[in-house]
Amino acid sequence: MERWTKWLGLLLLVGMILNLYFIFIYAPIEKTMGIVQKIFYFHVPSAFAAFLAFFVVALFSVAFLMKRNYFYDRISYASAEIGVMFTTIVLVTGPIWAKPAWNTWWSWDPRLTTTLILWFIYIGYLVLRDFTGEDERGARFAAVFAIVGFVDVPIVYFSIRWWRTIHPQPVLMGGEGSGLAPKMLFALMFSLAVFLILYFYLLLTRLRLEKARMDVNEMKKAIALQEQ
Amino acid sequence: MNYLGKILAIAYKDLLHEYRSRETITTMMIFSFLVVVIFNFTFDPGSSYALEAAPGIIWVAFTFSGMLGLNRSFIYEIDKGCFHGLLLSPVDRGAIYLGKMIGNIIFMTIVELLTLPLFIVLFNLQFSNYLLQLLVIIVLATIGFAAVGTLFSAIAVNTKAREIMLPILLFPVVVPVILSAVNATGSLLRSDDWSQVFAWIRILLAFDVIFVAICYATFEYVVEE
Numbered sequence: 232m233e234r235w236t237k238w239l240g241l242l243l244l245v246g247m248i249l250n251l252y253f254i255f256i257y258a259p260i261e262k263t264m265g266i267v268q269k270i271f272y273f274h275v276p277s278a279f280a281a282f283l284a285f286f287v288v289a290l291f292s293v294a295f296l297m298k299r300n301y302f303y304d305r306i307s308y309a310s311a312e313i314g315v316m317f318t319t320i321v322l323v324t325g326p327i328w329a330k331p332a333w334n335t336w337w338s339w340d341p342r343l344t345t346t347l348i349l350w351f352i353y354i355g356y357l358v359l360r361d362f363t364g365e366d367e368r369g370a371r372f373a374a375v376f377a378i379v380g381f382v383d384v385p386i387v388y389f390s391i392r393w394w395r396t397i398h399p400q401p402v403l404m405g406g407e408g409s410g411l412a413p414k415m416l417f418a419l420m421f422s423l424a425v426f427l428i429l430y431f432y433l434l435l436t437r438l439r440l441e442k443a444r445m446d447v448n449e450m451k452k453a454i455a456l457q458e459q
Numbered sequence: 460m461n462y463l464g465k466i467l468a469i470a471y472k473d474l475l476h477e478y479r480s481r482e483t484i485t486t487m488m489i490f491s492f493l494v495v496v497i498f499n500f501t502f503d504p505g506s507s508y509a510l511e512a513a514p515g516i517i518w519v520a521f522t523f524s525g526m527l528g529l530n531r532s533f534i535y536e537i538d539k540g541c542f543h544g545l546l547l548s549p550v551d552r553g554a555i556y557l558g559k560m561i562g563n564i565i566f567m568t569i570v571e572l573l574t575l576p577l578f579i580v581l582f583n584l585q586f587s588n589y590l591l592q593l594l595v596i597i598v599l600a601t602i603g604f605a606a607v608g609t610l611f612s613a614i615a616v617n618t619k620a621r622e623i624m625l626p627i628l629l630f631p632v633v634v635p636v637i638l639s640a641v642n643a644t645g646s647l648l649r650s651d652d653w654s655q656v657f658a659w660i661r662i663l664l665a666f667d668v669i670f671v672a673i674c675y676a677t678f679e680y681v682v683e684e
Contacts, residue, residue: 296680351631358627362618372614375677376628379607382673383632390635390662394642 236435243432246425258418270328276426277320284314289381292374304370309437311356318350341392348387352380465550469558483531487524491574494520513582514644525567529608530625533616556678563605571597589647599663600640607632610674613681639663
């Protein structure tokens with residue numbers, strides 16, 4: 232795993248530098264929104280990485296409950312932390328872009344609101360893990376909560392969309408993704424790939440950290456036993 | 460005793476305990492009343508804003524008082540060591556979940572029905588034509604809230620933070636229930652078209668079915684001792 236992390240880290244470094252080139256120099260500046268639009272290349276990939284992270288949390292939570300392999304549980308925990316980080320990036324970059332583009336920081340649009348609720352659910356997951364300690368009970372509770380939370384997300388989205396359809400809001404922007412310039416599309420795709428590498432790199436690093444922490448705990452226990 | 464009998468026996472145990480102690484429902488009621496009274500300070504009496512805000516306030520009172528009830532649901536079991544007895548009894552874990560859930564639904568519904576007249580009086584609401592529809596909304600929303608709430612209550616009671624843990628876990632997940640219940644109640648108050656109310660009821664129904672099933676299936680992993 233260590234070698235993998237090293238190579239992935241190198242790939243990530245090169246990718247990130249290239250990514251900055253593609254975003255700020257290669258891709259043209261958007262006509263109406265100007266330079267502000269560049270945040271889009273960070274915002275969208277972060278959202279993708281966050282969704283992937285939460286999908287991994289749910290998947291490995293189910294796997295943990297079925298197989299009782301603690302490695303699966305650690306993957307869930309690590310992925311949830313990274314997912315919350317990416318969601319935070321989405322929630323911060325969104326309003327920064329929205330203020331000049333929509334002339335408001337926030338709108339209770341289905342996608343925004345669902346992302347916020349998503350963030351709350353996984354913050355709840357992390358708090359739950361903090362309050363249950365390290366025993367297997369904490370792992371079970373977290374897995375159950377992750378499954379319920381994951382199933383909830385589409386229902387939240389659906390109910391909020393329904394709410395906004397009943398109370399129409401001024402149309403803020405047209406269908407996005409439609410008519411993206413080829414160079415912009417390339418920059419976006421490249422950024423997506425780099426952010427996915429970033430996700431896997433963080434996941435591996437977090438798993439290594441967790442393993443090191445557990446090893447230290449084992450050693451501490453062994454020392455305590457010897458001293459007795 | 461068949462499966463349904465076992466479920467009802469557990470729910471009956473909770474009701475009997477409540478009937479003799481009268482702890483949970485009394486505190487839930489007082490809390491619910493207080494929410495109504497305190498929210499009345501936020502706007503001038505008789506302003507049209509009161510009518511706009513009423514559905515939201517009703518459901519804030521219902522969900523917060525429901526939260527109190529759900530918190531109690533497992534705390535007294537654990538504190539008095541009854542939960543081990545319950546787990547040792549010859550019923551499967553799913554039946555325990557359904558029994559506790561039914562008990563919680565009944566507690567919450569009783570409190571909601573007793574608070575409702577107070578709302579009607581204090582906010583001068585016109586529900587008389589829609590009482591049946593309102594009842595359907597209340598029952599469906601309560602089922603959804605209690606379905607997830609019972610599962611999370613069993614989790615929260617075993618954590619270090621207990622009472623603080625439940626709202627943090629429960630509120631984000633029951634957003635669809637609260638949203639649907641508030642909007643359906645608002646639609647009834649404005650005498651909107653029935654189809655609009657029904658759309659919300661559909662979401663409530665879907666939520667209830669999905670989460671009763673999921674929580675029923677996952678409860679055994681929570682109480683695995």
